[in-house]
Amino acid sequence: MLEFLLSLLVLTGASFAFIGSLGLIRLKDLYTRLHGPTKATTLGVGSLLIASAIYFSTYSEQISLHEFLITIFLFITAPVSAHLLAKAALHLGLPSLAEIPEAEEAGQTEMTGTAQTGATEAFEKNERIGSENASPGEKARPEKSESITKTPGTPDQTRP
Amino acid sequence: MLAISIQIAFALVAAAVAMSFWRLLRGPDAPNRILALDTLYINTIAILVLLGIHLGSALFFEAALLIALMGFIGTVALCKYLLRGDIIE
Numbered sequence: 001m002l003e004f005l006l007s008l009l010v011l012t013g014a015s016f017a018f019i020g021s022l023g024l025i026r027l028k029d030l031y032t033r034l035h036g037p038t039k040a041t042t043l044g045v046g047s048l049l050i051a052s053a054i055y056f057s058t059y060s061e062q063i064s065l066h067e068f069l070i071t072i073f074l075f076i077t078a079p080v081s082a083h084l085l086a087k088a089a090l091h092l093g094l095p096s097l098a099e100i101p102e103a104e105e106a107g108q109t110e111m112t113g114t115a116q117t118g119a120t121e122a123f124e125k126n127e128r129i130g131s132e133n134a135s136p137g138e139k140a141r142p143e144k145s146e147s148i149t150k151t152p153g154t155p156d157q158t159r160p
Numbered sequence: 161m162l163a164i165s166i167q168i169a170f171a172l173v174a175a176a177v178a179m180s181f182w183r184l185l186r187g188p189d190a191p192n193r194i195l196a197l198d199t200l201y202i203n204t205i206a207i208l209v210l211l212g213i214h215l216g217s218a219l220f221f222e223a224a225l226l227i228a229l230m231g232f233i234g235t236v237a238l239c240k241y242l243l244r245g246d247i248i249e
Binding site for chain 2: 005006008017018022024041049051052056058069074084085088101125
C-alpha cells in the first residue's frame with residue numbers, strides 16, 4: 001500500500017516535470033512559456049519531495065523533514081523568478097501572441113463615458129506605464145486597474 | 161514496484177532535462193535562455209531527489225538545497241542584468 005502510494009507520487013512528479021519541459025518546447029512565445037515550467041515543474045518537484053519525505057520517514061529511524069525545506073523554498077522563489085523574467089521580457093519588448101485590444105473596448109469596460117480620443121490617450125499612457133512597471137499575465141491586470149483609477153480601462157500591456 | 165516506477169521517472173526527468181537543454185541552445189533571445197536555465201535547475205533537483213530515493217541515501221538533500229538556492233540567485237542576477245544593465249548598483 002505504502003509502496004503503491006510512493007510510486008504514484010514519484011510517477012506524478014516525474015510526469016509533471018516532463019509536461020512542464022514539453023510546454024517549454026511546444027508553446028509559442030515567452031509569456032505562455034513562463035506558464036509551463038514555473039507551475040508544472042514546481043508541482044512535480046513538490047510531489048517528488050513529498051514522496052521522498054514519506055520514504056525516508058518510514059524506512060529510516062527518524063522523521064525526515066529536509067524535504068519540506070526545499071519545497072517551501074521552491075514555492076517561495078518560483079513566482080519571484082517568473083515575475084522577474086516577465087519584467088525583463090517586457091523591458092526588452094519581446095513579441096507576444098496576444099493582440100493589442102481596441103481602444104474603444106478599453107473605454108467601455110469602465111463606463112466613464114469618455115470619447116475615443118481620451119481612451120486612446122489612456123491606452124498610450126498605460127502602455128508607457130506598462131513598460132516601466134511591468135507585471136506578467138492576466139492575474140496582475142485587475143490589481144493594475146485599481147492602482148490607476150483615473151485612466152479608463154486597462155488595455156492589455158503587450159507589444160506588437 | 162517502486163524500483164520500476166523510479167526507473168520510469170528517471171527516464172521522464174531525463175527527457176525533461178533534454179528538452180529544456182534544447183530550449184537553452186535554441187532559444188531566440190536571452191529571457192528564453194534564462195527560463196530554460198530555470199527549468200534545468202529545477203529538473204536537476206528532481207533528479208537528485210530521485211537518486212536519493214533510488215540509492216536510499218539522505219546525502220543528496222544538501223546538494224538539492226544548494227542547487228535550489230544558487231539557481232534562484234542566478235536567475236535573479238541574470239534578470240536584474242537584463243532589466244538594469246547592472247547587477248548590484
